[in-house]
């Protein structure tokens with residue numbers, strides 16, 4: 001029997017996340033969005049303060065297992081919370097989504113004992129009430145964007161990892177793209193690098209390493225159209241010597257399976273960000289339409305406006321239902337890349353359409369900075385590209401039909 005009811009503790013957390021989104025994320029995102037210099041934005045008191053508050057109430061560790069001090073959310077529950085954060089703003093919601101990646105991998109795969117850094121990191125991350133710690137996933141490169149989705153292909157990354165059998169260490173060289181979420185501040189990096197070029201994508205090795213190893217440096221935070229509250233930056237690796245304990249998976253057939261798992265979860269998450277942003281635009285426009293009077297009545301009373309709002313309501317509900325199905329499949333250990341990519345494609349296209357229509361509902365006020373709808377519209381454009389363009393993910397999913 002399919003059941004859409006959420007457990008009481010998830011409903012409580014959903015309420016907490018929604019209140020935080022409205023009272024803290026929304027105003028902080030508006031301020032950060034207006035700052036012209038991204039570096040100034042990410043060193044500002046506004047940024048530090050909202051990230052600190054997010055950590056204080058535990059929203060940075062939703063997906064870290066509870067045995068390690070996290071909130072232990074998985075499946076539908078984690079996406080429910082993510083939607084609420086994105087309702088406040090997709091930039092800070094994305095930070096919260098990706099920040100726990102290092103701690104969650106260490107705690108979830110039981111590798112804490114492999115190296116003292118791992119054990120110390122998980123403890124420091126779950127207890128971090130300052131917002132000092134966060135992780136990132138570095139896969140795409142300036143010259144290798146969509147190519148990361150050539151899951152079983154011949155493509156290789158230009159970032160290389162060379163093993164030294166004499167002492168077991170690895171030497172890493174290369175650069176990851178300016179779009180790496182949290183790339184500017186992450187202190188732990190999940191890195192994909194080519195260790196065996198002769199094996200194509202299967203020749204990719206996966207490392208989980210401290211972000212401050214000698215030879216690692218960052219570009220400036222990316223200046224961009226939307227999601228300006230999210231720090232993104234290039235990461236450079238120059239002769240970085242990595243102890244063998246930081247190798248998570250060596251090159252081999254496990255890589256395509258691991259990547260498939262990551263992109264299935266990741267694309268469902270990006271879909272969730274889209275639903276949160278679309279809902280934020282819809283709720284703003286709905287309220288506005290009941291207050292704004294034209295033609296002698298509230299514009300909501302004009303059928304064409306009511307129709308736009310109903311269409312938005314319908315499409316948001318449908319996109320969320322598909323996300324929940326994808327999340328439920330993952331929770332039941334039956335992750336399905338096609339359903340995840342269908343949810344992502346539907347939700348992101350829906351959000352682009354809905355946010356544009358909600359700008360239209362507000363008329364001239366829709367494009368004005370006085371209302372947040374124009375920002376939701378700009379933010380959503382990035383979600384059609386994040387974690388694989390919609391075109392490229394659709395091709396991957398289509399090949400599985």
Ligand SMILES: Cc1cc2nc3c(=O)[nH]c(=O)nc-3n(C[C@H](O)[C@H](O)[C@H](O)COP(=O)(O)OP(=O)(O)OC[C@H]3O[C@@H](n4cnc5c(N)ncnc54)[C@H](O)[C@@H]3O)c2cc1C
Pocket residue numbers: 136137138139140141142144145146147176177179180181182227382383385386387388389390391392395
């Ligand atoms: C908000 C955001 C967050 C991101 N976060 C991260 C992150 O955390 N870590 C990380 O490593 N990367 C991240 N990225 C990078 C992201 O994964 C890439 O931008 C994306 O995969 C596309 O690569 P590209 O930008 O190089 O575009 P390209 O691959 O150059 O694509 C350009 C165009 O060509 C099309 N195209 C490309 N290949 C094909 C093909 N085979 N068939 C048909 N059409 C094709 C694309 O659809 C697109 O329209 C992020 C990006 C954004 C926008």
